[in-house]
Amino acid sequence: MPTLQRPDGEIHYQTFGAGFPVLLFAPGGLRSRMEMWPAPASGPARPWVDWTQALPAAGFTAVAMDQRNAGASVAAIEADHGWHTYAADHMALMDYLGFEKFHVLGGCIGGSFCLKAAQTAPNRVASAVLQNPIGLHPDHPEYFPDSHAEWTKEQMAARLELNSDALAGFGHNMWDHPFVFCVEQDFVRRCPVPTFLLPGSDIPHPAATSAELAALLPGVEVLKDWRGPDHLDQQRDRVVAFLKANTPAG
Known part of the structure; x- marks a missing residue:
């Protein structure tokens, strides 16, 4: 599996196909990983399209x-890490692959990764698809x-070198915020990136959050x-049409 070397670790990734790039952020919370896109052989089927x-x-x-x-990705966990740390990984990966502009599509925590990418590099993100944010x-x-x-607990058991205070600080930076955790409503209200929303409906993906996103995001x-x-067919067709409509010419 290809690997991006970061100053504090390594990020594993894969590319599929050819054409204008779409950076995918898989579901899974802090366990977000590539294998979450396809349905497992033993089932049950995923409720989302396998975008890979x-x-x-x-x-x-x-x-x-x-x-x-x-x-397979392993990196440091420091007390000052947070959403900006993930965004730096994302931009570094697209730099490494030579993609100046790209779409982003994220499920679950990936919706917040998308919004943070739009805030971090609005000139690079052509559009964002928020799936079950x-x-x-x-x-x-x-x-x-x-x-x-x-x-x-999982991380401490697997990696004895980790510091509990650093993990706690990281957790504060990630979760001690309202709304979608990574950005505030004021940014969403003026988000310069075209967006497509597949709303959530349960505890980690609240209907209230998606309703607020739908009300705030310009032209969503x-x-x-x-x-x-x-x-699934409508999900695939509508998202693909949205991405094509927002792909830069040339």
């Missing part, structure tokens, strides 16, 4: 990755801090009924 296959078939290059400290659930504000505590396209198996 659908995008190349539509004439795009799909760039999939294991986020730092997920899947995470957010602070009004009735379950403890969900992501609790999930971070479980992830911390929304596909309410998108989950498989009944809506």
Whole structure:
């Protein structure tokens, strides 16, 4: 598997197809990794399209990755790390691959990665697809801090060199924020990047968060009924049409 060397670790990635690039951020929270896109052989089927296959078939290059400290990627975890650390990885990967401009498409935590990419490099991100975006659930504000505590236990058990204070600081930077955690409503309200929303409907992907995104994002396209198996074709066709419409000429 190809590897991007970072100053504090390594990021594993794969590319599929040829054409204008789409950087994919897989579902899975802090365990976001490439294997989350295809349905496992033993089932059950995913409710989302496998974009590593659908995008190349539509004439795009799909760039999939294991986020730092997920899947095969391993990197440092410091107290001052946060959403900006992931965004730096994402920009470094596209620099390494030679892609100046690109679309972003993210499921689950990937929706927040998309918004952070749009804030970090709006001149590079041609459009963003937010699939089942995470957010602070009004009735379950403890969900992501609790999930971070479980992830911390996994990391500490696997890597004895890690520091618990650094992991706690990292968790604060990731989750001690409202809304979508990575950016504020003011940025979303003036987001310069065209967006497409596949709304969420459960505790980690609150309907209230998606409704607020739909109300705030300028000109956002929304596909309410998108989950498989009944809506996979429409999900694929609408997202591909959106990406093609926002692909720069030439």
